[in-house]
Amino acid sequence: MHYTLRQLEVFLAAAHTENITRAAELLSMSQSAASSALKDLEKQFSIQLFDRIGKRLQINELGRALRPQAEALLEQARELERDFRQHDRVGELKVGATLTIGNYLAVDIMAEFISRYPSANVKLEVANTASISRQVLNFDLDVGLIEGELQHSDLEVSKWREDELQVFCSAKHPLAGAGELSDRDLLEAQWILRETGSGTRQAFDRAMHDLLPDMDIRLELQHTEAIKRAVENGLGIGCLSRVSLQASIDSGRLVALDTPGRDLRRNFYFILHRKKYRSEGILRWLELCRNS
Structure with missing residues (x-):
């Protein structure tokens, strides 16, 4: 075999940190030893895995192509070592x-x-x-x-x-007794929603796609509990997974609102x-x- 597991560790650490000094620190080895290991690996196969930009290492197309195989090989080696050491295959x-x-x-x-x-x-x-x-x-x-x-x-x-989103409001909100919400209700309400990039927001946007451009989105928050608190305090209505709302609905702090015709199911x-x-x-x- 013309490469070592240590060389692969240096390659992957350098890909992660984009800096040979930080890669060496991550592996608890000297900067010169890490640099030599990477250079030796490239020299043995007459390849270049990184573009050198000053002190920064930017993984190139070949490096990106080989990285998953190196990751998989090292993980198998670590698992084998764990089995040798612990006689336990779950680490x-x-x-x-x-x-x-x-x-x-x-x-x-x-x-x-x-x-x-x-x-x-x-x-x-x-x-x-x-x-x-x-x-x-x-x-x-x-x-x-x-x-x-x-x-x-x-x-x-x-x-x-499977999961399903639920539109909800505080017990004191004017819509609390509405039961079912019409499209007009949805457009007139002020909304407290998850941020773009979240799965909850993706499902909400899909369900409300035809109304979305005209909806009044007052706040976008990253945390579920923050949205529930904002809704409880009357800042607007929200839409979250039923999994996250059940206890608050059961206690009466929040009220579930039906949205006929809006498919809020997801996976x-x-x-x-x-x-x-x-x-x-x-x-x-x-x-x-x-x-x-």
């Missing part, structure tokens, strides 16, 4: 979840996963769909759980479970990089999600 797992899933579903699943596999080290990143997909593409996350619809040639997107999805190695930990996580 570190980096999961990304969009806000609704992360706040209302993923934590319970993570607790069950750790209960079943005590040696597992699960890290949970909560962000919107756009951010989670970028991190999966960049191999910073092993698997993503998202609310938004997504298409990318490097991502494998598969349906997980939650798994996303993985197509070239990501499916470790035992990933497979068991997906299985637990499907059965939850």
